[in-house]
Amino acid sequence: MLPEYTEDYLLDKRVKIFQPVNGYRASSDAVLLSAMVFAVKSGARILDVGSGTGAISLCLAERLQAQNVTIRGVELQPELAELSNLSAEADNFDFVRFYNADIRQKALPEDLRPCSFDVVISNPPYSEHDMPSPNASKAAAHNHRDFDLGKWLAFCLKMTKPFGRIYMVNRVEALPQICADLQGKAGGLTILPIYSKVGQEAKRVIVAAQKDSKAPCRILPPFVTHDTDGKYTAEAEKILRQGLSFSDIFAT
Numbered sequence: 116m117l118p119e120y121t122e123d124y125l126l127d128k129r130v131k132i133f134q135p136v137n138g139y140r141a142s143s144d145a146v147l148l149s150a151m152v153f154a155v156k157s158g159a160r161i162l163d164v165g166s167g168t169g170a171i172s173l174c175l176a177e178r179l180q181a182q183n184v185t186i187r188g189v190e191l192q193p194e195l196a197e198l199s200n201l202s203a204e205a206d207n208f209d210f211v212r213f214y215n216a217d218i219r220q221k222a223l224p225e226d227l228r229p230c231s232f233d234v235v236i237s238n239p240p241y242s243e244h245d246m247p248s249p250n251a252s253k254a255a256a257h258n259h260r261d262f263d264l265g266k267w268l269a270f271c272l273k274m275t276k277p278f279g280r281i282y283m284v285n286r287v288e289a290l291p292q293i294c295a296d297l298q299g300k301a302g303g304l305t306i307l308p309i310y311s312k313v314g315q316e317a318k319r320v321i322v323a324a325q326k327d328s329k330a331p332c333r334i335l336p337p338f339v340t341h342d343t344d345g346k347y348t349a350e351a352e353k354i355l356r357q358g359l360s361f362s363d364i365f366a367t
Contacts, residue, residue, distance in 0.1 A: 116194075117194055117197060117198065118135045118136070118137070118138060118194050119135070119136045119137070120133045120134055120135050120136060120198055121133070121134055121135075121136055123140075125141075125146060125170060125173065125174055126146070126174060126177055126355075126356065126357075126358040127356045127357065127358070129177055129358060130173045130174060130176075130177050130206055131202060131205045131206050132168060132169065132170060132173055132202045133168070133198045133199075133201050133202050133205070134168045134198065135168075135194065135195070135198070138194075138195075139167055139168065139192070139195060140168065141167060141168050141170035143340065143355055144238055144284050144319060145167070145170035145171045145174065145238055146170065146171075146174050146354060146355050147284065147309065147319075147321065147338075147340075147354060147355075148171055148236060148238055148282060148283075148284040148321055149170075149171045149172075149174035149175045149178070149236070150174075150354045150359065150360045150361050151282050151307065151321050151323055151360070151361050152175060152234060152236060152280075152282055152360070153360040153361065153362040154362065155179055155182060155184060155233070155234060156182075156233065157182045157183050157184075158182075158183050158184065158185075159182070159184045159185070159233040159234060160184070160185045160187070160231060160232045160233050160234075161175060161179075161184055161185065161186045161187070161232060161233065161234040161235075161236065162186075162187050162188070162189070162227070162232040162234070162235045162236070162274055163175075163186065163187070163188040163189070163213075163236055163237070164189055164218065164235060164236070164237040164239070164267070164270065164271055164274070165189070165190065165191070165218075165237055165238065165239050165240070165267075166188030166189060166190045166195075166196070166199060166213055167190060167195055167199075167238070168195055168198060168199055168202070169188055169195075169198070169199030169200075169202050169203065169211075169213055171236055171238060172186045172188050172199070172203075172211055172213070173199075173202055173203065173206060173208065173211070174358070175236075176203070176206065176208040176210070176211050177206070177208075177358060178358055178360065180208065180210070183210075184210065185210050186208075186210060186211040186212075187211075187212055187213070187214065187226060187227060187232075188211075188212070188213035188214065189213070189214050189216050189218060189223070189227060190213055190214070190215060190216075191215070191216075191217055191218075192215070193215040196213045196214060196215035197215070199213040200212065200213050212226070214226070214227065218267075218270050219266075227274070229273050229274055230273070230274070230275065230276050230277070231274070231276065232274050232275055232276060232279060233275075233276055233279045233280070234275075234279060234280050234281075234282070235271045235274050235275045235279065235280075235281050235282070236281075236282040236283070237267070237271055237281075237282070237283050238283070238284050239264060239267045239283065239285065240267075241285060241286050241289070264285070264289060264292055264293070264296070265292065265296050268281075268283075268293065268296045268297065269296070271283070272297075272300055272301065272326060275326045276326070277326060277327050278325060278326055278327050278328065279325070279326050280323060280324070280325050280326070281297075281301060281323070281324050281325075281326065282321065282322070282323050283321070283322050284309075284319060284320070284321045284322075285319070285320060285322070286318065286319060286320070287308070287316075287317050287318060287319065287320050289320075290306070290320050290322070293322050294322075294332075297324050300326065300327075301324035301325055301326045301327065301328060302324065302325060302327075302328035302329045302330045302331070302332075303323075303324060303325040303328040303330035303331070303332075304322060304323070304324045304332040304333070305322070305323040305324070305332075305333055305335060306320060306321070306322055306332065306333070306334045306335065307320065307321040307322075307323075307334075307335045307338055307361070308320050308334070308335075308337050308338070309321065309337075309338050309340065310337050310338065310339045310340070311339075311340055311341055312339065312340075312341050312342070312343065313339055313343075317337065335365070338350065338351075338361075338364075339351070340355075350364050
């Protein structure tokens with residue numbers, strides 16, 4: 116049974132998204148992460164691991180719909196997977212589908228085969244040490260319990276084709292573990308620190324990597340989301356409102 120939900124919008128109302136009134140709701144992290152995926156080849160298969168309300172996939176679908184991509188999401192909470200499919204239908208994204216499945220289990224839908232995705236993208240639960248939300252849906256989305264970040268990354272690697280790409284957003288304090296878990300398995304790490312305001316410490320980081328690559332790591336210039344008045348910066352507007360990718364930002 117579907118929970119009570121709202122009809123919301125992303126990318127300046129170009130994407131419709133249904134989200135629970137009381138439960139997990141997408142943040143700007145999802146839109147920022149989707150913007151890190153660019154230079155995607157025509158016909159690519161993309162997997163969104165822990166897809167939540169589908170925000171990452173829906174934003175990607177809006178930007179990549181002319182490139183004949185296939186987007187799949189896998190989500191533990193059945194009501195979120197169902198709402199995500201409703202959103203994809205409302206947006207006429209017939210190449211997007213979300214599955215309710217537990218990535219800890221060996222049996223997954225046939226469509227979710229190991230080593231079959233060109234791009235794997237994920238906004239995983241952040242920390243097992245945080246005080247969990249009293250809301251069960253939010254707690255499941257935000258807190259690791261019996262499936263830690265290392266296992267989450269291992270699943271992402273398993274689903275990625277040789278030399279395919281992985282994208283993840285997480286807290287800055289998770290960066291050492293992410294780098295350690297990818298060591299020897301993926302290279303060409305590209306790290307983008309996200310700052311709320313100039314002068315503050317970065318709280319989020321986006322990490323991109325290529326499976327089987329041995330290319331060196333690089334750190335991109337900081338990305339600041341808000342100015343001193345609390346409004347989105349011009350660069351953040353281009354990502355969060357106009358739906359551009361970070362390649363457009365870096366090129367300017």
